[in-house]
Amino acid sequence: MPEVIFPGPEGRLEGRFNPGPRPRAPVAMILHPHPQGGGTMNNRIVQALYQTFVRRGFATLRFNFRGVGKSQGTFDNGIGELSDAASALDWVQSIHPEAQTTWIAGFSFGAWIGMQLLMRRPEIKGFISIAPPANMYDFTFLAPCPSSGIIIQGDSDEVVTPGAVQKLVDKLRTQRHITIHHDTIPGANHFFADEMPELMKSVDDYLDMRLSGDR
Template identity: 80%
Template structure:
């Protein structure tokens, strides 16, 4: 997957991009965990998400938020990082303008950014939210949530309380016209270090369902 440098709000952003194998293929943007807690686009889970979407024929981009790796700028408590994510989506749409569907996948802090992005970009039609920090950040902007998606939580998460994520899920499930799939994995910590296989079994089952041409969720 080739390295790419594209313009962001505070200078260049560094990413890895795999082009789509066909016109009108779906697109996916993957957002990493908190930059000040070691999150980068090269974290294991982010790389595996990238490979999973590529295997399914997506045009796929992961990138470093500002101040991480070769990306310019400094950490901006989520405000600038949301702008970075929007710039990444803009860049990918210029490279792959025929995408009929776009997905966003986020890990922890990246899940919070990703769900803000889908509120602002109607072309985002599906999301994967892994360990969303529902007890640390305000998710009330999801009113209403515009897209269906999957939320996955580890029951041994030492950072995010499963009860906070359950409360978020319960709130989203009261909304009409979307479907929220919620899976909890016993024994898994915040980054599913010892349960990565179980995590990707959940993700793959969900993507198999959503990407089926006969899926009732659109």
């Protein structure tokens, strides 16, 4: 997983990139949790998501938002971080301009940024949103949500209330032409401390289902 440095809105951004193994490889980008809570691209959930997309033959990028690691700039309350994500996706697409499919995956704060990016980029065909902070941030921008995806939540999450996530899921499920899957992992806290196998089984089962249809 070679280290990459690419241009962002406030200077360079640092990432890890696994190029696609073939022309027309699909693209996936993984977004990390809140920078001010210690979130980086080396978060273990971010790394696990990265590895599962790499195994499936995606051109896969994870990167540090502004002000994290070697990425330049300072934290911008989500506004600048959304611009970082858009620049990162532009960079991957410049390497894989012929990609047929783009996926976005994010954990916590990264899930919020990822779902905003979804609204701006019609080429994103699927999303994985882990513990989206529906009790902390406004998700009403998802009107309508343009892509199908999965939302995964721990039922013992002490940071993001499961009830707020359920309300988000219920709202998204009223929309036509998309399908929202929702998995709840029993006993899991916000960081899935002891439930990583269950979390990744949920992700992999969903990707198996979605990608078998793409073939």
